[in-house]
Amino acid sequence: MEVNEEPTNGGAAPESAAEATPASEPTTAERPPRDASAVPGRVPAPAVEVAATSRPMSLGVQLEMARLTPVEVDHPKALYKTLLPGVMQVPADYIIAAARKSSLWPMTFGLACCAIEMIATYMSHHDLDRFGIVPWPSPRQCDVMIVAGTVTKKMAPAVKLLYQQMPNPKWVIPMGACATNGGPYTRYDRVLQGVDKIIPVDVYVPGCPPRPEALMDGFIALQNKIMEERNQVG
Amino acid sequence: MSPDEKDDKPAEETAEDAAPAIGPVADLFKTALPGVSLEAAQGALDVLITIDGKDAHQVLETAKNDEALAFDFLRNLSGVDYEDAGLEVVYHLYSYTHGHNVTVKAKLPSQDPRIQTVSDLWRAADWHEREARDMFGIVFEGHPNLVPILLPEDMLDHFPLRKDVPLAPLEEWQGEQLGENMANAGHIPPGSGFDVTPSAEGE
Amino acid sequence: MADMTTEHELDTIDVNVNIGPQHPATHGVFRMVLVIDGEEVVDLVPHIGYMHRGAEKLSENMDYRQAIGYQDRTEYLAQFNAEMCYVQAVEKLAGLVPPDRAQYIRVILAELNRISSHFMFLGAFGTDLGVFGTAFTYAFRERENVLDLFEEVTGDRLMYAYFRPGGVAWDVPRDFKERVEWVCENALVGAMDLDKLLTDNEIFIMRTRGIGILNAQDAIDYGATGPVLRASGVQHDLRRAEPYSIYDRFDFEIPIGTNGDSYDRYLVRLAEIRESVKIVRQALAQMPEGPILPERMPRLLRPAAGEVYMRCENPRGEYGIYLVSTGGTQPYRLRIRSSCFCNLSALKHMTVGHYVADAVTILGSIDIVLCEVDR
Numbered sequence: 001m002e003v004n005e006e007p008t009n010g011g012a013a014p015e016s017a018a019e020a021t022p023a024s025e026p027t028t029a030e031r032p033p034r035d036a037s038a039v040p041g042r043v044p045a046p047a048v049e050v051a052a053t054s055r056p057m058s059l060g061v062q063l064e065m066a067r068l069t070p071v072e073v074d075h076p077k078a079l080y081k082t083l084l085p086g087v088m089q090v091p092a093d094y095i096i097a098a099a100r101k102s103s104l105w106p107m108t109f110g111l112a113c114c115a116i117e118m119i120a121t122y123m124s125h126h127d128l129d130r131f132g133i134v135p136w137p138s139p140r141q142c143d144v145m146i147v148a149g150t151v152t153k154k155m156a157p158a159v160k161l162l163y164q165q166m167p168n169p170k171w172v173i174p175m176g177a178c179a180t181n182g183g184p185y186t187r188y189d190r191v192l193q194g195v196d197k198i199i200p201v202d203v204y205v206p207g208c209p210p211r212p213e214a215l216m217d218g219f220i221a222l223q224n225k226i227m228e229e230r231n232q233v234g
Numbered sequence: 235m236s237p238d239e240k241d242d243k244p245a246e247e248t249a250e251d252a253a254p255a256i257g258p259v260a261d262l263f264k265t266a267l268p269g270v271s272l273e274a275a276q277g278a279l280d281v282l283i284t285i286d287g288k289d290a291h292q293v294l295e296t297a298k299n300d301e302a303l304a305f306d307f308l309r310n311l312s313g314v315d316y317e318d319a320g321l322e323v324v325y326h327l328y329s330y331t332h333g334h335n336v337t338v339k340a341k342l343p344s345q346d347p348r349i350q351t352v353s354d355l356w357r358a359a360d361w362h363e364r365e366a367r368d369m370f371g372i373v374f375e376g377h378p379n380l381v382p383i384l385l386p387e388d389m390l391d392h393f394p395l396r397k398d399v400p401l402a403p404l405e406e407w408q409g410e411q412l413g414e415n416m417a418n419a420g421h422i423p424p425g426s427g428f429d430v431t432p433s434a435e436g437e
Numbered sequence: 438m439a440d441m442t443t444e445h446e447l448d449t450i451d452v453n454v455n456i457g458p459q460h461p462a463t464h465g466v467f468r469m470v471l472v473i474d475g476e477e478v479v480d481l482v483p484h485i486g487y488m489h490r491g492a493e494k495l496s497e498n499m500d501y502r503q504a505i506g507y508q509d510r511t512e513y514l515a516q517f518n519a520e521m522c523y524v525q526a527v528e529k530l531a532g533l534v535p536p537d538r539a540q541y542i543r544v545i546l547a548e549l550n551r552i553s554s555h556f557m558f559l560g561a562f563g564t565d566l567g568v569f570g571t572a573f574t575y576a577f578r579e580r581e582n583v584l585d586l587f588e589e590v591t592g593d594r595l596m597y598a599y600f601r602p603g604g605v606a607w608d609v610p611r612d613f614k615e616r617v618e619w620v621c622e623n624a625l626v627g628a629m630d631l632d633k634l635l636t637d638n639e640i641f642i643m644r645t646r647g648i649g650i651l652n653a654q655d656a657i658d659y660g661a662t663g664p665v666l667r668a669s670g671v672q673h674d675l676r677r678a679e680p681y682s683i684y685d686r687f688d689f690e691i692p693i694g695t696n697g698d699s700y701d702r703y704l705v706r707l708a709e710i711r712e713s714v715k716i717v718r719q720a721l722a723q724m725p726e727g728p729i730l731p732e733r734m735p736r737l738l739r740p741a742a743g744e745v746y747m748r749c750e751n752p753r754g755e756y757g758i759y760l761v762s763t764g765g766t767q768p769y770r771l772r773i774r775s776s777c778f779c780n781l782s783a784l785k786h787m788t789v790g791h792y793v794a795d796a797v798t799i800l801g802s803i804d805i806v807l808c809e810v811d812r
Contacts, residue, residue, distance in 0.1 A: 108461050112488055112808050113513035115465065116557075117595060120584075123577035137461040154386040155466055155487040158458050178490075184506065187498070188491030189402035190385065190394065209595050278529040278745035306657055310746065310757050312772040324759065326746050326774075330657060330673065337746060358660025361782045369493075384486035384811055394494055401498060 068153060070198050071160045078169075090231075097230035100143065100169065101223040103132040107142040109162065111149025114176035114209040118148045121212035131219060139165040144222070145199075146215075150178035150185055151192045163199045171202040171226075173218055180204050257281045259303075259336045266300045267293060280326070280337045290323065290340040291350040297327060297338070298355050304329045305336065308352070311362035313370040315397045321347045321370060342372065351377040369395040451479055454793065458487050464561060464800070465807030469784070476792045481785040488811040496771040501527050501602060501738045504768060509596040511773060512809045514557050517543070517550040518751040520600040525681060526747035526758040527602040530740035533731060539604030540683045541724040545617060546590070546599070548713040548720070552624050553583040554752040555706045555713075558804045559631045562703060565801035566644055572634065579627035586620050602738060604730040614721055621714045628710045636707070645699040649787040649799035652697055659786065660779035663754025664709065665803060668694035668701035675750035686723065687716045699802035706804070709752075739766055746774075753777050753804055773812050777805040 080092060110118050122128050122135055136142050139162045151159055163172070174195045177183030182193035195201065202225060205218035259281045260274035270293055273284045285293050297305045305327035314322045325338040342349055351374040353359040363374040364383040371393040374380060381387065385394075392399050457468035466487035472480035492511050496504040505520055512519035521543055528535065535543070556576045563572020584594050590609050591599040599606050610616075635641050651661065656669040666673060674691045676684040692708035694701025742764040748757040754776025761770040780803050787803075788796045 107459075109459055111466055112490075113510055113595065116513060119573070120577060120581070120594075123581075124574050125577065125581040139459075150488065150490050152487060152489055154489070155458060158466075158487075162459055184510065185490040185492075185495065186404060187401040188394070188495055191402075191490050193402075193404070211594060278743060280746060282744070308660055309748070309755065310759060310772070310774040312759055312770075312774075314761055314770045314772075324772075326757070326759070330671070333678065335679075337744075356660065357655075357658045358779055358782065361778060382486070384489040386486070394491060401495070 068156050068192065068198060071163055071200075073200060093230040097227050101226040103134075104143045104171075104219070104222070105134050105136045105141065106144040106146045106173075107139050107162070107166070108135045108137050109145055109147060111147070111151065111155070112176075112178065114148035114178070117209040117212060118146060118175060118215065121215045126212040126216065128216065128219065131216075131223075133219060140167065142166055143169070144171045144173060146173045146175050147179040147195045148175040148209075150183060151195045151198075153190050153192055156192050156198055159195065160198050171222055172199055173203050173205060173222060174201055175205045175207075175215060175218070176210055177206060177208045180206060183208060257334075259334050262300075262302050263293075263297070263336070266296050266303060277337060280335050282337045282339060284339045284341065287323070287340045287342040287347070287349045290325075290338075291352060293338060293340075294325060294327075294352050294355060297336070302332075304331045306330055306356075308356035308358045308362075309335075311352075311359055311366060313366040313372055313395070315344075315370060315395065317344075317397050320344045321372060323349055323366065323372060325352070347372045348375055349373075350375050353377055369393055371396070449474065456796070457484075461564075464805055467800075467805070467807055467810075469796070469800070471788075471793060471796060473793055478788050478791055478793060478796055481788050481796065483781065483784055485781070485807070485810050488807045490808070490812070492812045493771050493773060497768055499768075500766055501740070501768065504771065505598045505600065506596065508773075509598055510808065511775075511812055512751065512753075512756065512806060513595065514554040514806055515550050515752045515756075516595070516597055517547045517600065518749055519756055520597070521547050521682065522747055522749035522751070522756050523758050523760075524600045524602050525749070526745050526760040527738070527740060529745045529747060530743050530760060530762050531602060531735075531738060532741065533603040533734075535604040536728050536731060537683075537725050538608075538727040539729040541720050542605050542609055542729065543600060544682060544684065544687075545717050545720045545724070546587070548717045549583050549586065549617070549620065551713045551752045552710050553580045555710050556580050556583075556624075556627065556631075558706055558752075559628075559635070559703075562801045562804070563631075563635060565797050566641065568635075572631065575627065575631055575634065579624060582620050582623050582627075586616050589616065601730070603734055604728075608729050614724075617717060617721055621717055624710065625714055628707060632707060636704070642700065644795075644798055645703060645802070647696070647698050647700075648791060648795045649699045649802060650697050651783055651787050655783065655786060656697065659783040661754065661783050662779065663751065663776055664702055664705045665754065665780045665783070667692065668705045669697035670695060675748055675755055679748065681747070681749060684716075687719045689713075689716050699798055702802045702804075706752075737766055739764060748774070751776050753806065753809070754780055756809075773809075775809045775812060777803070777807075777810045781805055781810055 078096075080096070081089075110116075120126065122133075139145070143166075145163060145166060147159065163170070172195070174180050178185060178191075179195045182191055185191045186193050192198070203218050203222045205214055207214050210218070256274050256276045260283065263272060263274070263283055270285065270289045272293070275282045275284070283293075297303050307328040307330060308325065309328050310324075310326040312324050314324060316322060321342040321344055323340045323342060325340070326335065327338065328335040340349060347370070349372060351359065351363055353363060353374075354376070360378070361383060363377055364380060366372050367374060367380055368382050368385045451472045451474050454471045454473055455468065456471065458466040468484040468487065470482045470484070471478050492507040496507050499507075505523060508519040508523045509516040556579045560573040560576025563576075564570065587597060588594050590613070591597040651665065651669050653669045653671045656666045656671065661669075662673075670693055672691050672693045675681070677691060689712045692705050692712065694705050740762045742762055744759070744761040746757055746759045748755050755774070756776050757774030759770070759772035759774060760768055763769045784800065784803065787799050791799070
């Protein structure tokens with residue numbers, strides 16, 4: 001699904017059409033479309049795929065496209081940079097980034113099976129509290145949204161709304177294969193193939209479900225990212 | 235393409251016969267419903283009664299109210315799409331008083347499948363029928379609230395579990411086609427020199 | 438309250454309160470719209486389908502063994518029970534008979550999974566009532582013991598795909614019996630801990646006794662099964678009524694409740710943990726050595742054409758697999774009869790007339806798993 005363009009074909013990605021008929025339909029992407037057969041172990045798509053792209057797009061699907069457009073993203077400037085630009089910028093950045101990364105409050109957004117592993121990571125056996133990570137139900141007071149589970153197209157507007165309700169700065173961690181690219185349910189047409197189609201994403205944590213250690217690794221990667229980006233954060 | 239049930243597999247572990255003989259529930263049905271045409275067969279676990287969709291409500295009402303049958307528990311209501319042979323609504327019933335169970339299969343045409351609801355007999359059928367309608371397009375006449383249950387309300391253009399609806403194709407990862415307003419969104423403004431551009435290498 | 442209204446002629450409107458789909462107490466993405474008059478719930482409209490991922494449709498395009506993975510993910514707290522139901526359905530059609538050792542392994546793992554699922558319920562139920570976190574930490578401590586054992590046996594913490602049509606995938610580790618016995622002892626201790634935390638707690642009793650009453654007739658009519666049905670007084674357990682696998686070799690009680698309220702549902706599940714430990718211990722004592730798959734295992738599984746409705750007693754109720762096969766390598770129709778789907782349809786009946794805070798309690802006491810409701 002294209003981000004910035006109106007959907008012109010039947011809601012299907014252009015690359016499957018490009019694979020079947022390479023001469024037609026010059027796609028808009030500069031890089032060549034992903035060739036599934038190059039990935040080792042990946043079963044190439046059968047020829048039956050072509051039929052899917054020729055399905056006419058009905059009103060229901062058009063309405064769905066409207067609901068699934070990506071969220072509008074703004075780039076605010078932090079208060080201390082607007083009021084006192086350049087004053088003690090470097091230590092201020094460092095201290096504020098260190099504070100942010102040490103007290104990430106995720107929103108309890110467990111959707112499916114990954115929620116159980118997320119809860120298990122919060123609990124005493126693996127314990128995320130030692131990182132300063134406290135689960136918090138309200139989006140208004142959270143920093144991180146862990147999308148743990150499959151996002152269906154019915155749920156997508158709610159995910160967008162919750163993302164918009166979070167105050168800046170905010171980060172998103174799609175946990176598990178379903179939130180990354182649809183996971184085992186990716187071939188069902190009511191499933192959003194990855195939450196990055198509607199909201200911007202920072203750290204992907206793969207797995208089905210990811211082990212608690214993997215989620216902790218994801219959080220540490222996010223902490224490193226927060227420190228690395230501290231000078232550029234708005 | 236309706237499946238033919240033959241039970242000549244060994245090691246059957248149910249209370250009903252292991253041999254292909256049909257269980258006693260079929261006879262109870264035949265005595266309770268003399269005028270209705272029904273075919274009985276023995277499945278792997280239950281007796282299968284195949285009827286026409288028009289007789290469904292009558293048969294099921296008898297199944298619930300008749301004293302010898304007394305099926306007070308509707309276990310399951312599902313639709314099946316046999317492509318050329320039409321659709322089927324399959325009811326699985328159990329009786330707490332007698333402890334027997336049965337499978338009732340009601341045949342419907344593929345085009346415009348309509349069947350009378352059984353939600354007046356068992357309140358469990360309410361949600362099951364809404365789901366069957368979402369998945370197959372079967373209209374249950376007389377249902378109190380036939381609105382979509384599993385699918386979003388504005389997305390009923392095709393019925394997913396029908397055999398002529400294919401699986402969705404794989405779409406490209408959005409991460410590789412992020413537009414300007416989405417890259418590092420939220421906290422890093424574009425053009426700041428720290429943008430993460432889509433990687434140029436291949437796979 | 439009614440007197441004040443007529444005296445002062447207050448005009449009141451019923452308020453719609455939307456709970457969900459993101460809410461810490463909805464056990465997943467479940468949305469209910471309550472229509473409340475003051476504090477009392479007048480109407481409840483549940484909205485499900487936010488987790489409808491098409492496990493049935495996808496299973497139709499998969500091999501019989503690949504579809505086992507979808508069973509795990511549908512019922513992600515009672516995976517072995519779901520796998521057992523599916524695998525037995527395939528066996529009935531294919532005519533495979535699993536050897537005894539495999540049957541015992543299956544029963545032991547399924548009952549341990551029931552224990553871990555009930556611990557999750559105890560933790561989540563306590564959380565719904567406001568014990569935010571304490572009950573969860575206790576419960577997950579016990580769950581981690583069981584999950585460690587499962588990881589030793591199958592290699593995965595949560596999605597096992599260990600049962601195969603015909604038996605199990607590989608044999609259990611050498612110290613299986615000792616480990617299972619250790620897990621059972623700790624499970625009993627953990628259940629006692631949670632029992633002491635919640636059962637005689639005055640606030641807990643006040644918040645759950647008499648709340649969400651579902652009498653036996655309505656429970657049967659709504660298709661409720663499992664602890665919800667047993668708490669309403671109907672002593673019906675599929676392991677006793679329609680025994681599958683080798684459950685007829687074990688001696689266990691079926692706990693039932695008297696009132697059908699949330700307190701009874703909690704007590705029934707607590708008692709079921711202890712019954713499951715009994716079953717596991719008996720199975721450990723009886724488990725023989727031997728193969729875990731039949732000798733003639735076909736490479737490509739093509740069950741005979743036919744259909745079967747296999748039902749099992751899952752921790753949440755009757756989990757059914759309606760499998761239609763036309764002799765191919767893929768299921769023609771795989772319908773999952775979900776226990777929580779039917780239990781949840783009785784939610785409105787149970788909640789109308791109670792207060793808003795009780796709505797959350799009742800939802801928690803039904804113990805739903807949204808992926809199973811929506812499949």
